[in-house]
Amino acid sequence: MRYRLAAALAAMALLVPLTAAFAQDDPIDNLPWQHGPTTGEIAGRATIQVPEGYAFLDAEGTRALDELLENPATDADQYTVAPNDLEWIAFFAFNAVGYVQDDEDLDAAALLASVREGTEHSNIERRRRGWDTLRVVGWSFEPKYDEQINALEWAILAESESSKTQVVNYNTRLLGRRGAMEVTVVAEPESLAGSIADFKRLMPGYGFASGETYAEFRPGDHVAEIGLAALITGGAAAVASKKGFFAAIAVALAKFWKLVLVGIVAVGVALRKLFGKRAGGHRQR
DSSP states (O other): OOOHHHHHHHTOSSOOOGGGSSOTTSTTTTSOOEESSEEEEETTTEEEEEOTTEEEEOHHHHHHHHHHTTOOOOSSOOEEEEETTOSSEEEEEEEOOOBOOOOOOOOHHHHHHHHHHHHHHHHHHHHHTTOOOEEEEEEEEEEEEETTTTEEEEEEEEEETTTOOEEEEEEEEEEBSSSEEEEEEEEOGGGHHHHHHHHHHHGGGEEEOTTOBGGGOOTTSOBOSOOHHHHHHTHHHHHHTTSOHHHHHHHHHHHHHIIIIIHHHHHHHHHHHHHHTSOOOOOOO
16 A cells, blocks of 8 residues: 555655554644544534544634644634545535535536636635646546435646646535535545445434434525525535625635635645655555
8 A cells, every 4th residue: 555645744755554654743743633533513503424444633723733834714613534544635615605516517617617717716825825826637527416315526737837737626515405415535646436435334324413404394494595506616605704705706716716626725735845845755555
């Protein structure tokens, strides 16, 4: 198994064995990780079973992780799940936009254009903070919706504009009765397929709390002002701001784009920047 992201996080010049992946002298490793087997509580809306070999960070721990990795803060609490070797990192956040109707057709080309535009706006803020800027390369795979499990998923390939290193963020939106659980998995492009497969092996242990599932919608429940496309392009963040959809887009475009795309991709970029400063290696599988 490769330990590239684990090495990057620890800022070490060599790869470490699984049992040492969380080194005691590294600030990221010293975060309050809850190691499996355990149950992660997510925003009071859902839980995830975290098996042995994986770890969970609550909202406070994830805020500290974001700060360490120069990941812009979001308005919503985030929660983290990762394997002990940190080969990928998954972020969970609940967006209480209401019941999202899933009858919308998705235009992949138009959605990608919106993602690119929003990323350019977010780069203004990144330059102001002295952080690396990003360019959207394209889809790693186009958005698709699974009606059986009420889940929307897509993956975007981005690259650092200075170093040209690339990172993929895999996104899924798990629809519930009162909103969507936003999940983003950060991995290196070459390990994306394996990382997603590993992540998905955990998902049977995920579940909305009783009364929160998509199937439990009842007449009179709040219906979201947005559809599936806005979960990809950032419209959901505008609605959640409670300023009104178009007002929020006009006032806080850069902010909600950081939330939707750049705020998560930045984690991967930080990892890649760290890794790029030293020679890497591989373990035999």
